[in-house]
Amino acid sequence: MTTEAQHDQPTSRTYFLVLVGLLILLALTVGAAFLKIPGHTWGMIIALTIAFAKALLIALYFMHVKFSHKQVAAFAAAGFVWLGILITLTASDYITRNHPASMNYKGEPRYLQSDYPGR
Amino acid sequence: MTTGTVPYIPAVEVEERETYLNVSGKIRSWLLTRDHKRIALLYLISITFFFFIGGAAATLMRLELMTPARDLVRPETYNRLFTIHGVVMVWFFLIPAVPTTIGNFVIPLMIGARDLAFPRLNLASWYLFVFGGCFTVAAIVLGGVDTGWTFYTPYSSVYSNTNVVLTIVGIFITGFSSIFTGINFIVTIHTMRAPGMYWRRLPLFCWSLYATSCILVLATPVLAMTVTLLAIERIFHVPIFDPNRGGDPLLFQHLFWFYSHPAVYVMIVPGFAVVSEVVACFSRKRVFGYWFVAGSSIAVAFISFLVWGHHLFVAGMSMYGGIVFSFLSFTVAVPSAIKVFNWTATMYNGSVSLKTPMLYALGFIGLFTMGGLTGVFLATLAVDVHLTDTYFIVAHFHYIMVGGMVTAFLAGIHFWFPKATGKMYPEWAGRIAAGLIFFGFNLTFFPQFILGYLGMPRRYAGYPEEFHLLNVMSSAGASILALGYVMPLVYLIWSIKYGKDAGPNPWKAMGMEWTVPSPPPKENFTKIPVVTQEAYAYHMMTPQGGDGPILPPAPPGERVEGGKPVDVEWSKQ
Amino acid sequence: MSQLTALEHDSYPAEQFEDTQQQSLAATLGMWTFLATEVLFFGVLFTGFYMYRMRWPDAFADGAKDLKWYLGGINTAVLLGSSYFVALAVEAARSGDRRRIVRNLLIAIALGVMFIGIKFTEYGIEYHDHLVPSLNFSSVSPEGQPRATQEQIFMTYYFVMTGFHALHMIVGLCVLAVIAFFARRGKFSAAYHNPVEIAGLYWHFVDLVWVFVFPTLYLLRHP
Incomplete structure (x- = not known):
């Protein structure tokens, strides 16, 4: 050092x-x-x-x-990387929480298979 | 230091040889010690105390469950019992168990250091542990807590009228004790290794405890802040998790399990650490696939941070989140399986001797495999819906934590007991206790898998008549298990005074801790050793073994100059 | 922690270390590991804040508008300045210039105290505006604008985040004061100045946290 x-x-x-x-x-x-x-x-x-x-x-x-030594950079980055894991995976729940399979990503109702012509 | 060998002090019994134990007998010298070996013993005494508190709660619970009716304790008391059992066992026994006792004692000896990097911090962490423990004991004495060890909101933050805050303060303080231990181990392993102790020569014990320390350091602060938020909501009545005022209880569960799932691995990775050492020693073989065992410890530690969502499958989490977490949870099985296969491969064609530590280690491998495989059931989204909050879960995590960790802890205690005290325990007693624990454990917890599959929910004081037989089996097993746990306590204490002298290396084991006399002197090494070979060179030992590891001279490619090998580790530059 | 270990020690390097380089690296790595735990400690608050912000964007934008952004902005500048003077103090320590260590540290401490002063003034204004949850939070602002219930969550996060940050500031100020005291007594030299660097790291970290707290709380004014 x-x-x-x-x-x-x-x-x-x-x-x-x-x-x-x-x-x-x-x-x-x-x-x-x-x-x-x-x-x-x-x-x-x-x-x-x-x-x-x-x-x-x-x-x-x-x-x-x-x-400083490369080791120091790794130690400094670790906390932020792990915070990234916490936020990303928690957000994966919150972003998709309120659109179950019956809705599309805009929150509009998704139709039964018979509603799609040609299937 | 021109020969490049580890200095080895012969096992001649000199009267009054100064060891870390007899350097000073005053109470003050123990309470203000900065010696990692003494702090390890202080920790050992404290966690044993907490183990028996948690055990007492478990005993009362098993007694209550002897009969279907709720007759021994009231349901409110039962709630307090399982909460106390969980809180005390998780934070005051399992998490500190191996790292702070065996780890504290052995890591500096293994890597050839005089002490940990921050001895004062080490002592401070013990004081924090005891201080936090006082709060928790106070919470128990003043009436207990009834939220379960998970403190789910809003029950804990709005409705429960038990000592939630007091317990949380205890956990918060103890959390900092874990963080300080973690910092100490990480820095010690990075900077204090003896010359020649490259990462590729690091004993697997140190690799596993390094992984454990990373978890402690990166996960514990999340718990600390989460329970602080809980306490703030409870004390000041401000909205944080309260769904009535726009809060989200699931946020608490996310944050709590971001800590607590990795913490589950804090309760098992140190078990891997002990078992790797014991299996290699009693099979007289080098560990099969050193890099895979070392790497899988790190991999388990990393993956443990990606899987917490499987605790929330039925709690109202997004379905897509559930699918992601279910998939990620499966990946934990890979490094865990690598470990199990490599231990068994190590034993294959070895000359296995079934000494007490090895019996425990074998028990560990079997029970951990059972616990791990049932974990795969629970990671499966659809199956989990059926099994969540039943006794199947209870059995699963007891197979990991008790069958795995407590067994590994006892393996380690029996393995390093001669090193710490200089005495041997009676081998027959050790074997009987190991057998009793294995039998009692399975009798206690295997029926619980069936009970859970049949649908008996956890955390209830009463149950329908159909579950009676299996519960009686479980309670009977628990009494055998209790006997198995008391036995080592008795004969180990007896052996400290009356045991036979062990000599520096009773197991003919490799590893630098066995090159110093037992019990080790205060400064560990009179001269810092130079390491010239891999950690598990059992194949290089003579068949007779001799009194200590036979260390060959440095290989020709490796010159030693001025006490340090020429290709100095990059971290030491 | 580690800086105190070295401070109280008479021998340098301490007995468990082989040489001063080893001790210096150990102390630096130890401090950075501790700072990693601090990142996650504050990270919990940021995680919760942003999840709730996704859920209640309007209430949280109103909350940001109810805060005094210019006070937060001034505080950011004050704290960045304080960090600058600590960096100068560390540089002075490396060249063993005792006077400059003390002078720069005192300026940094003064700026830190100023930060705390402005922060508490702000708390006073928020109390006056009936923004403190569970104490006097009012569903109508003094200007007569209605406030959403969920703005209480915003304000709770505001007080917890800034409160924990202020707590770290106060600890940091104490550490800097101790370092300044020892520097004045001539404890540090070009050969031995580890505690100054370690204390500096802590102070910069407190600054770094604020760099994220400020935009998170004050500047996300649009739903």
């Missing part, structure tokens, strides 16, 4: 640029929240993408993941 990683440590200037970048991203995400974007999904995607970009900047530079 110390010896060979030492020489490419970030300087105060790097830190300052990262801070400026973070503040610009903050302004962007606040601005995007006031745009009239149709559909809630897109607003959410934009907000979370910017949040991930900010988190990445913090982790890579402020928390030195970029300058």
Whole structure:
């Protein structure tokens, strides 16, 4: 962690640029929240993408993941990967919860086989 | 250290040799110890205490179920009994059982380290465990809890008027004890391995406990926050899971089982750890397919996070979610089967000796297979609808947890008892107890498979007349099982004082823990050893065995310079 | 945790380690493992929040509009700034500059305290607006707009998320204060500065959590 990683440590200037970048991203995400974007999904995607970009900047530079051993990066990623598992599989239930086989994905009733001509 | 051999101190009995046990006898030196071996013993005493609390609750339940009528205890009391049994056994016995006792004791010895990476954290985790245990015991003494160990909302958060919050505080605190143990093991295995102890030479015990620690670290915080939300809803009457105010009880179940299903694997993967060591040692053979056994531990740990939804099949989860989770649940069978096949393949053509630890290990393999195969029934969506919340489930998870984990725990205790105390227990007593436990266990729980298939629901104090015979069989088995559990407690304590001296390596086993004297000195190794060979080189030992592992000199390809091999592990750079 | 282990220790490296590099790597990995548990600890709240948001999009969008986004935004900037000064303190520790460690840490602590101050002001405003569930939540806003029942779930999540975050902030402030104290006493040098780095990691992590909390609670204003 110390010896060979030492020489490419970030300087105060790097830190300052990262801070400026973070503040610009903050302004962007606040601005995007006031745009009239149709559909809630897109607003959410934009907000979370910017949040991930900010988190990445913090982790890579402020928390030195970029300058540390690969092991550290793996440890840092593990928590987020597992959170991804939790959210994805929980969402797999919530997204499909209210359309049983009798409805299509729009919630319209699905018809009996005899209603389909040609089957 | 130019020869590249493990320093081996001969088993000459010197009077007053300083060991971790006699380095200081003061109570204070035990309560403030940072020695992983002493902390392991502290844990062992605590979890034994909790095991007998949980066991007492189980005894009362089995007594109640001797007759169809609800005559011994009131149904409300029965609810409290099964909740106490579940909470205490899961969080205060099964989860800490192997990792914090045997793991704590053996991991640093196995990898050639003086201690765990964070000794203070290790002691702190024991104190947290005891502190959390106090809350749970207080909850029991003050009237108990009646929600079941799963704390399903909204019953637990809105309606139950028992000590839910107190129990949750206990579990929350104990959860942090597990997390700290997990962090300690992960970091220790990553950074504290002796020179030459590459990942490919790591004993399978360490691989399995590494997988266990990953589960502890990644799943336990989810439980902590989930029960905190439950407590917040209960204390402040704010809506979180309450369906009357827009909440979703299934969210609680999702979050709870995201922890608790992997936690089921925390209760079995350390069992794999012990059995891999014991089977190799008593078959005098290297483990068949080292990488498959090691990899399947990691695979089980990973897959365990993908399958929790099978607990929600009939709870109102989406049908599509059910199908996905059912499929994912089947995949757990693959690494589990790899393990079972590899253990049996290890025994094939080995010179198997049926010593007590091996008897337990064989029992484990059989009972775990039964428990695992019935798990496949339950993962099947359609069959689960019939079997959910019946005694079939109860029998299934007791085959895994009691037949699997408790048996493996006893295998480990008997295997490393001579190392920890320097004494041998009477072999005949060990064999009788192992037999009693195997017989009593099957008599207790096999009838429950039939009861469940016939439709007897779990968590009821009474049942119809038709189920009487099978329940009597089960209760009779439970009394034999209880006797089997008390026996080791008696003869092991007796052996500490009166047992024969064991010597450093009574089983002629490989592994670095057997190269140090028994009981080991406080600092484990006077000089950090250099590892030159794989973990299970039983084929390289002489037939007579000698007193310790015969370690050949370093292979010619592997030069050793200044105490460290030349191709140093990447994590040590 | 681990930083305290090293702080109280007289010998460096500690007796269980072979050398200082091993101890430094162990401490860093230990802290990152702990942070992974923290990710999942907060992750439970985010999971629940987004599932409920899918279920009650209108109530949750109204909830976001009832919060003061500009206070949240200012707080984000304050916390990012605080993180920047902690990064500078860690850099100073690496070069063994005691004065700069203390100075940067004190600025970071001041910004952290400012964050907590703004946060509690916000709680006061929300109490005033009758937004605290089970205490004074009102189904009509002060402006006379009706509020959905499910907005209570939003507000509960708001208080739990920001509350746990504030709790982590307070712990972090204490840790930074202890580190600043020891730095002033000359405990750290270019050779031994592990505790500063570990404490820094924790503080950056608290910042990182807020980076997700802010858009989740304040900015999803459209159903």
